Amino acid sequence: MSLKIKDIAKMAGVSPATVSKAINNYHGVNEATKKKILDIIKQTGYQPNFSAKSLATKKSNLIGLIYAGKVNVEFTHPFFTEVVTAFKKNIGQLGFDILMFSNENFSQDNGSYLARCKHFHVDGCIIITGEEIEDSIYELVHSEIPCIGIDLVLDGPNSSYVMTDNVSLGSKVVQHLYLNSVKNIGFIGGQQDSVVTKLRAQGYLQAMNQFGLEVRDEWIEYGDYYEASGYTAMKKILEAPVQPEAVFAASDMMAFGALMAIKEAGLKVPEDIRLVGCDDIDACRYSAPPLSTVKQDKERLGKLAAYMLNDLINGKAELQPVFIDSELIVRESCGSLIKKKV
Numbered sequence: 001m002s003l004k005i006k007d008i009a010k011m012a013g014v015s016p017a018t019v020s021k022a023i024n025n026y027h028g029v030n031e032a033t034k035k036k037i038l039d040i041i042k043q044t045g046y047q048p049n050f051s052a053k054s055l056a057t058k059k060s061n062l063i064g065l066i067y068a069g070k071v072n073v074e075f076t077h078p079f080f081t082e083v084v085t086a087f088k089k090n091i092g093q094l095g096f097d098i099l100m101f102s103n104e105n106f107s108q109d110n111g112s113y114l115a116r117c118k119h120f121h122v123d124g125c126i127i128i129t130g131e132e133i134e135d136s137i138y139e140l141v142h143s144e145i146p147c148i149g150i151d152l153v154l155d156g157p158n159s160s161y162v163m164t165d166n167v168s169l170g171s172k173v174v175q176h177l178y179l180n181s182v183k184n185i186g187f188i189g190g191q192q193d194s195v196v197t198k199l200r201a202q203g204y205l206q207a208m209n210q211f212g213l214e215v216r217d218e219w220i221e222y223g224d225y226y227e228a229s230g231y232t233a234m235k236k237i238l239e240a241p242v243q244p245e246a247v248f249a250a251s252d253m254m255a256f257g258a259l260m261a262i263k264e265a266g267l268k269v270p271e272d273i274r275l276v277g278c279d280d281i282d283a284c285r286y287s288a289p290p291l292s293t294v295k296q297d298k299e300r301l302g303k304l305a306a307y308m309l310n311d312l313i314n315g316k317a318e319l320q321p322v323f324i325d326s327e328l329i330v331r332e333s334c335g336s337l338i339k340k341k342v
Contacts, residue, residue: 086302170203
């Protein structure tokens with residue numbers, strides 16, 4: 001038979017309320033009594049009931065992890081895997097555990113995200129971007145539960161977000177190619193209606209216009225950040241009457257798909273078409289040729305998300321969104337290894 005708090009109280013000769021205060025390190029319990037209670041707990045192996053402890057402290061030390069889209073990246077995309085790993089490490093060091101919410105069996109019967117977050121008494125949520133953001137996400141974000149978005153703009157009363165400066169990211173690629181005498185530049189984006197794609201496309205277009213470069217509709221295609229869509233998009237670009245000198249793909253995985261399409265067409269990278277990806281996943285160094293890419297600081301994204309969420313949980317004043325700088329990594333797929341600063 002498992003011990004209950006009243007059993008510990010009886011052994012210590014105190015009330016159950018005193019045991020609860022000692023467990024939760026409340027003031028008002030003298031050190032001798034507290035030590036006696038904790039010694040009994042240690043000797044008996046008593047484990048405080050999680051729900052009762054949560055109610056007593058008003059905190060569960062649980063963080064909800066939610067992938068926001070009806071169709072989402074989850075653990076299959078290396079970029080988000082590394083970001084979530086960094087978040088898990090830092091939020092754990094701050095004293096929290098993570099509870100992942102599934103959208104596979106999402107219905108009115110099993111409750112919205114908000115209802116489930118309240119059921120488990122989560123202290124806050126980390127919400128990661130996805131395709132076709134669910135209405136239930138916005139219901140949660142506009143509640144009292146603290147939320148931090150990663151690559152997802154959140155504008156609730158107790159929320160904020162962190163992402164790479166994607167406008168600057170898109171601009172950096174075009175600037176580098178322009179400074180290496182490349183003028184005809186195509187673009188492969190992710191989901192056309194996603195915030196990240198729109199911002200990267202904005203940076204691409206701003207730089208193209210800044211340098212007086214021609215923007216051709218047949219050199220711009222969209223995918224879903226994975227190889228197959230990059231392959232399909234590149235095949236469409238190659239059907240244009242005039243082919244671009246270079247293509248910027250908004251993810252490394254789409255760039256790998258584009259690389260396959262270029263090779264199938266009997267062309268070479270970088271001799272015929274230069275290629276640049278985004279994310280700097282490990283595979284970039286080992287592709288043939290090694291892929292030039294824009295490195296996002298995945299460790300910093302995850303760490304900032306953890307500390308920002310912790311601040312919101314602890315009542316810090318409204319947080320402003322944070323935008324992190326990126327770094328262009330030039331490898332052989334760009335052709336020239338010249339690095340000039342604008």
